[in-house]
Amino acid sequence: MYGIYIDRESKRSVTHQVCQQLRRLIESGQLAAGTRLLPTRVLAKEWGIARNVVIEVYEQLTAEGYLEGRVGSGTYVASGIVPSPRPRNEPSVSEQPIDKVTSTEHSHLIDFAAGIPDQKMFPRHIWAKYLKQAAEASVNANHDYGHIKGDKTLRSAICDYVFRSKGIQCSSDQIVIVSGASEGLLLLAKSLASRFHSIYIEDPTIDITRDIFQMMNYRLVPVEVDHSGMRIDSLASFAPGHLVLLTPSHQFPSGSVLSIQRRHQVIRMLEEADSFVIEDDYDSEFRLRGIPVPPLQTLSPSRVIYVGTFSKTLTPSLRIGFMIVPPDLTDAITKMKDKLNIHTPAVIQQALSRFILDGHLERHIHKMKNVYKKRRNVLTERLHHLFGADISIVGDDAGMHLQVIFGPQAYALLPWNDTASYGFRVEPSSNYSISPSCPPSSTGIVLGYGNLSTEEIEEGLSRLYSFASPCKDSS
Incomplete structure (x- = not known):
């Protein structure tokens, strides 16, 4: 009050x-x-x-x-x-x-940052064991940079993993190891610049991907997102020289899933335009209701460049991601990676390969799905209790974030970028918009819960409610 x-x-x-x-x-x-x-x-x-x-x-x-x-x-x-x-x-x-x-006075700022997994539950002791073994084995190994595509054992382990977990069929030769998904997107932007100059991109979307292509002099063509993902139906066709960038399994920040009708439409339009789509699959492992949504890559392996990461499933500090590249693009991307002399540390790759092969990755994902499901439930129940009909929670039950859309306009006008003095931090949805005129989906906030305990979630929402209570009183 x-x-x-x-x-x-x-x-x-x-x-x-x-x-x-x-x-x-x-x-x-x-x-x-x-x-x-x-x-x-x-x-x-x-x-x-x-x-x-x-x-x-x-x-x-x-x-x-x-x-x-x-x-x-x-x-x-x-x-x-x-x-x-x-x-x-x-x-x-x-x-x-x-x-x-x-x-300095506040003992604990509660940060609802999206995309950060639980750092305390990362199996650090198991990881340390594999890291130690890899470091010791490297003493007698050839200390060169390794294969430009990445460690062969790791590429093979990832190949088997994505088939088991996502149904992706590919060869280890199609897999390129990168230092995080961001490096992968930067490498793609550089490698494909001779053929493409523009990119269809979701609006709203994560600012990192938007900025990467913009800095590489691509023209951004924002396409609005609704409850079924990017509005492909708003485009008659893909123009020549245009790539497409999608997060079809769990769009950020809306949380929507690209419908099967739009998936088929994307593939058809790509074939007509002789183009490619970059599929950013950042957290589909954590679908909290039902079974995982099949990647777009499974519909057209020759048209989809799949980008995956271990930053969400394990920890961002690993700085390891991977791409599954269509055979027609493998040489161009590999040559550009070699030309730029981009390598991922060999010891970390070798440790991760053993970690995956011994089943620890999938065991950790299974455990964390239950943890995140509980946190999401606490978050949604508490939000409805505090705000009632003034809000709606949108998006699929997946990942480590959700989006809150406000009914009363007064909530959206609050200074959500400046809440630290209330003891919490959130991102307003408008931060991710590309177009000057924000769509209705941007009149809200994004709340991440991956790295917060249930106690922190409840306390953080109490502080959030205190911040927003003048609007509640006047509504």
């Missing part, structure tokens, strides 16, 4: 924190003279504090002249307080936290 945030671990008392924030609300004019404050019992329940504390706050501010009690009526903001002028460009009290808490 009133946008009051209580830092439970601050050295300042709760009474001091609430008094200070209410003073600023009154001094700024956001609580105008004559405004009737809510009863102490209601605020105590809303803020999760003792009623005596709220009574003490009211008495303190009454003594200071900010409030006045009216017998039988309640407590009101006193008259005669001239609102303090704000310097130009300084946000109003509702646009910034009332009682700002610096990062």
Whole structure:
């Protein structure tokens, strides 16, 4: 209520924190003279504090002249307080936290970052064993850069893994190891630049992929996303010299799945234009309801360049990804990788190959699916409890993030990029839009839950609700 945030671990008392924030609300004019404050019992329940504390706050501010009690009526903001002028460009009290808490004062900022897996549950002891074995084996090995496509054992292990888990049939010669999916996309942009100058890209989409192709001088052609993925039906055909970039199994940030009708339409249009689609399959392993969605690659191996990563299934710090390249493009991409002298550390590749071959990757994925499913359920239930009909949660039950779309426009206008002083951080959906006019799907926020415990999720949503509560009160 009133946008009051209580830092439970601050050295300042709760009474001091609430008094200070209410003073600023009154001094700024956001609580105008004559405004009737809510009863102490209601605020105590809303803020999760003792009623005596709220009574003490009211008495303190009454003594200071900010409030006045009216017998039988309640407590009101006193008259005669001239609102303090704000310097130009300084946000109003509702646009910034009332009682700002610096990062040094706040013991724990809860970051709803999307795409970050649980770092605490990474099997570090098992990984350390394989890493040690690979390092020791390398002592007597030939210390060259290794094959430009990557370690042959790892490529073979990935080949078997993607067949078991995704139904992808390919040879190890089609697999190219890269230092993360970002490097893979950069390599593709460079390798294909002689044939292609533009790219159809989802709008909204992750800023990394957008920026990579833009920096490589590709013209971006944004295509709106709806509940069935990229709106392929809005295009009559693919123009010559255009690539396509899709996240068909779990679009980011909307969470939508590209429908089978649109998948077939993409393949048909690619064949007509003699073009290729880059399939960014960043987290399809974590489908939390039903069975995994088959990759687009399985429909047309000759037209789809598949990009996978271990940053989501294991940890971003590995910096290992891979591409499954159509045979017609393998030589061009391999030669460009060799020309740029791009290699992935051999020891890490060898450790990862044994990790996969001994079954640890799939065991870890199976375990984490249950963990993420529980966290998603906690997140969705708590969101509905706090915001009710004011929000809708969109996207497939998959991955490590969800998107919240707001009903009342007032929520979307809040400064979601500046919430750290409330003890949490989120990304507004509009951050991922390409077109100047944001589609309806951009009037919300993206909440990642991969690296947060259920306790952190609940506390983070409490802080989020406190930040947004002025809109809730006025809706």
